[in-house]
Amino acid sequence: MSRRPHDPRRPDALPGPEDPPRRAFSATGDGREPVFDERELLARFPSEGEWLHLELPPDALDAPRAADAFVARTLDAWRDERRLDQDLAALDAALPPAVLGAFAAPPPTADFVDRCAEAIHDERRQRWQQMLARHVAPEPSPQFVSRTLAALTHDTQRGTGGGPGLTGRAAAGGVWWRSPRIWPLLATAAGIAVWFLVPGFARSDLDRAPLELRLAQRAPLAMARAHTAAALPGVLAVANQHAEPDALVRDAADGVWLLLEGE
């Protein structure tokens, strides 16, 4: 059943049968809880025609509109992209063709196709051989055969008591660790094990240093990379050394060392 909205122009009009039920409203001050007056609320609610002309509440005027923020972000991203394109175009314009030519792929040689086809065939053949080799037992080598026969012979002789066996105290049933010669060896082995296995036991200061310091200490003090907290320069220096082992100048110098500490 639709309800006729309360007409504020007729505040004293008696509610009709289709009007919403009117409930009492009282302020909080008299101790009773405030209750809603639906008719009053409906009276204050803007009509359909009034929506478009409503003013923003005062606190909303200060808050940035979500749409404006989106537009600003989009425009900033577009400008950033354009600036990047301009920077790249400027770099490319300044690039001499000779530099580009140094890194361009050379033209294919006359036998390029043949070499590629041969390489593909070789790879295929090796791959098939590897796959098939799983199902083919290898021929035993002569050394393997002779070792196996010698071991079998030895076992057979031991079983019959005809071959060389244990001698000395062990053969007589004595225990090897009762030998007086074993104890110094065991003590030495225990000491070596403690030296290597116990963390922090007798380790040098270098081992306790962080990775960055350990890497920096590998470089001569005269070189600038000996004074950086980054780890990659030391690694790259070793890689560069392998690439050009005969190069004389690989690292830049440290100015303080050259001025004050170099001999």
Add this chain to the structure above:
Amino acid sequence: MRRLLSWAGVRRLLIAALLPGATMLGLAAQSPAQAGADPEAAAGRRPAPSQAPDLGAGDIRAVLQHLDDCFGRGDTFAYLETFVPDHPGAHAVMARELSRAAAMARRECKSTIVGEPRRLGPRTVVRIHQQLRLENTLGEVAAYDSHAMLALRRDASGRPVPTLLVEFPATTRQDLGAGLRCPACNYEIGGAAGWLCVPQRGDRASALEAASFYLLGTDLACDVSVRIDADAPDAVPLAERLAAALAELEPEARLGVASPWLPPAHRQDPPRGLCGARLEVEVADAAGVADAGRAVFHVLTFGGLQHLLLVRGSQRSLAEHAADVDALLASYRLLERDCDLALAAARPLHHHTGGTLDDGRYDNRLHHVVMRGPAGWKGQLRCGGAAFRVSWQSPDGARLWLTGLGVPPGMQQWTSTTADRYLRQLCRQQGLEPPPAAEPGPGATDWIELAGCSTRTRTISCRSAAAATDPAAPALRWIHLQVHGDLLLIADGYAPTTADEVALRSAFETLVRR
């Protein structure tokens, strides 16, 4: 009472109760002063982000004044005790540099703040400028400027304490906390929360361009380097090569297996020509515990262009902050996806070094240097820690290198004295006999001053110590030096045949600075 029973109060009571036990077990390796001043740091846990206001410039100036006083007195212990370091590696390297300065006869440092301090993650970060003056026992003085990033926080008592101090190049206009973008090198990375980007000094980088990212409040860092390799190796063998290089420096390191890897930004639709690999290496950590530290290589190749990312730290930190590391790796992207591979390699070399090689002739527009290689020798542009490098190779195996070196920080200009010292060090490293003392007269090896300018040149030959036992090793090394105030040029090489040696020495004559 309410404050005592709050969560923070209960936490402090627990820490104070557990600290003696943790210290006894070696879990909390802090000095008593630090333990008393900052129980949370002494407990070995990452301190919670300070709820106190950001540190102001006044607080930071007081800290800098204290550090400068300690530096001037040569009191390394007091200087280091001021820090509650986040990153043990950076702190240890700084300690080594301080010891070096303390060994000087006199030292002085004046630090000033550049720009405004900013909050970055759990730390306040500020750029500082340091005017340093060192004097040795002979009265020689090195006076120079240094720029650094300083990270601080408040301890439990509200006192500002520095946690990280890392130097960066003076020419950097880096925004604190911002990422690194290089259109010439075709990449950008950074801007992830909590990561501080510190560009590396070019002379220390051993690469075309380099930077380090520090996750503030932790011992994690990520080194980023850019290299060019004309051989254009694939990412997996390159990662294995780098890991093997690390293993040479760290014999106890355990290498993992290289696996293909791509950054998250390019996983869905990889750019054509981009290859990536990842390889983990377990190393000993700062306490010497084997396999407790980790270095993870992330290698990206785009033709001859190489982007290398090395994430390093303790295994525990890597596990705790895996999301932060992933965020940093996710911030990496190529700027131009469909760039020609030859262009991708040529552009950064030309932009950063300024040189071109055309039919054997090297021309550097940035430093105004020209040199013509011997006829028939193949030339190649190189990169490294120098301002520029180029090499030539003859069909018979003769080699010629040209290297240009800018003035190192700490010096005002190159002189013949410092050039000789550098050359002696290089010869010692390469196993060459020391260069002959500078002498005038016939067969002069003395420095010659060129007419009309202040340039000094010297050409010498050094014998290789290896040639005595190895017939294949080159016997004689020819070295030509040119000292310009702002640039040192070193042209050096060897030749197995007389004809190549003549060509080599003739090439020295073509080296000119316009």
